[in-house]
Amino acid sequence: MKKALTIAGSDSGGGAGIQADIKTFSAHGIFGMSVITAVTAQNTKEVRSVQAIDTDIITDQMAAVFEDIHVDAVKIGMLGSKEIVETVAEALNTYLPAIVILDPVMISKSGHHLLDGKAVTALKTKLLPLATLITPNVPEAEVLTGLSIRTEQDFYKACLSLIELGSNAVLLKGGHAEGNPNDLFYDGKNFHWIKGERIHTKNTHGTGCTLSSAIASNLANGQSLQESIEQAKLYISEAIRNSFSIGGGHGPVHHFHSFSKKERSESI
Ligand SMILES: Nc1ncnc2c1ncn2[C@@H]1O[C@H](COP(=O)(O)OP(=O)(O)OP(=O)(O)O)[C@@H](O)[C@H]1O
Numbered sequence: 001m002k003k004a005l006t007i008a009g010s011d012s013g014g015g016a017g018i019q020a021d022i023k024t025f026s027a028h029g030i031f032g033m034s035v036i037t038a039v040t041a042q043n044t045k046e047v048r049s050v051q052a053i054d055t056d057i058i059t060d061q062m063a064a065v066f067e068d069i070h071v072d073a074v075k076i077g078m079l080g081s082k083e084i085v086e087t088v089a090e091a092l093n094t095y096l097p098a099i100v101i102l103d104p105v106m107i108s109k110s111g112h113h114l115l116d117g118k119a120v121t122a123l124k125t126k127l128l129p130l131a132t133l134i135t136p137n138v139p140e141a142e143v144l145t146g147l148s149i150r151t152e153q154d155f156y157k158a159c160l161s162l163i164e165l166g167s168n169a170v171l172l173k174g175g176h177a178e179g180n181p182n183d184l185f186y187d188g189k190n191f192h193w194i195k196g197e198r199i200h201t202k203n204t205h206g207t208g209c210t211l212s213s214a215i216a217s218n219l220a221n222g223q224s225l226q227e228s229i230e231q232a233k234l235y236i237s238e239a240i241r242n243s244f245s246i247g248g249g250h251g252p253v254h255h256f257h258s259f260s261k262k263e264r265s266e267s268i
């Protein structure tokens with residue numbers, strides 16, 4: 001069984017963050033592990049409060065995992081502060097995992113800031129070059145590049161700019177753009193559109209976390225980067241299609257949609 005590590009924040013509501021990542025790893029047959037960077041008091045409607053985890057214990061969590069267990073892939077989500085970005089970058093430079101998927105989480109679906117403004121420069125200079133792939137949504141790519149992203153042409157420009165900043169590969173997600181949620185993948189050589197159909201639901205809490213963890217899982221399972229992204233897009237699309245209306249805000253996606261389908265067909 002392959003093993004993946006998420007370095008991210010906890011979502012008490014269970015739809016995003018560490019909880020979404022571990023569910024996604026499990027749904028892909030991957031053994032999931034976690035380094036918790038922050039605890040959020042969160043549900044489908046709001047983030048009530050956030051407590052950052054001390055950097056000492058973040059370093060210790062990284063050491064505890066890497067010094068004992070082989071890590072096939074790392075996924076990075078919410079980091080919160082400049083100090084945590086630097087701590088995580090330092091540990092990655094020590095343990096040098098082969099696969100690192102960086103989801104540069106900045107704002108929750110409910111509109112709460114999950115990354116301090118001062119952390120952006122550290123994320124760009126210290127973490128971005130260590131990532132195999134970075135998976136920003138449109139607002140995150142705008143903050144990282146300083147560009148305004150509206151048209152298809154803007155998507156190409158933003159990907160080029162993110163590679164210039166030191167990324168190895170970019171998946172610019174179109175979930176926040178107008179029309180169909182098409183994502184642009186650029187590996188520094190070729191562009192590929194990863195196309196989707198918009199599903200009309202408000203239950204999209206944790207879509208970004210789930211997509212990046214699915215990509216990390218597929219890579220850990222030996223697929224190529226492009227194949228991992230294409231398979232992850234199919235997985236997130238089905239997860240959104242089967243999402244849950246729980247709570248009064250943005251409900252979570254269904255991480256185990258393929259299992260419950262199998263169970264349903266077996267019981268017929
Ligand atoms: N309504 C939708 N229908 C179909 N696909 C969607 C929809 N919304 C987002 N997606 C897709 O889901 C994936 C995650 O993208 P999104 O842009 O929502 O991430 P995000 O904003 O980082 O999520 P999060 O709010 O969890 O941080 C992308 O592949 C995107 O195209």
Ligand SMILES: Cc1ncc(CO)c(N)n1
Pocket residue numbers: 008009010011016017018040042077078105107108109114205206207208209
């Ligand atoms: C802990 C956490 N990480 C990431 C997101 C992004 O959706 C969120 N809402 N909460």
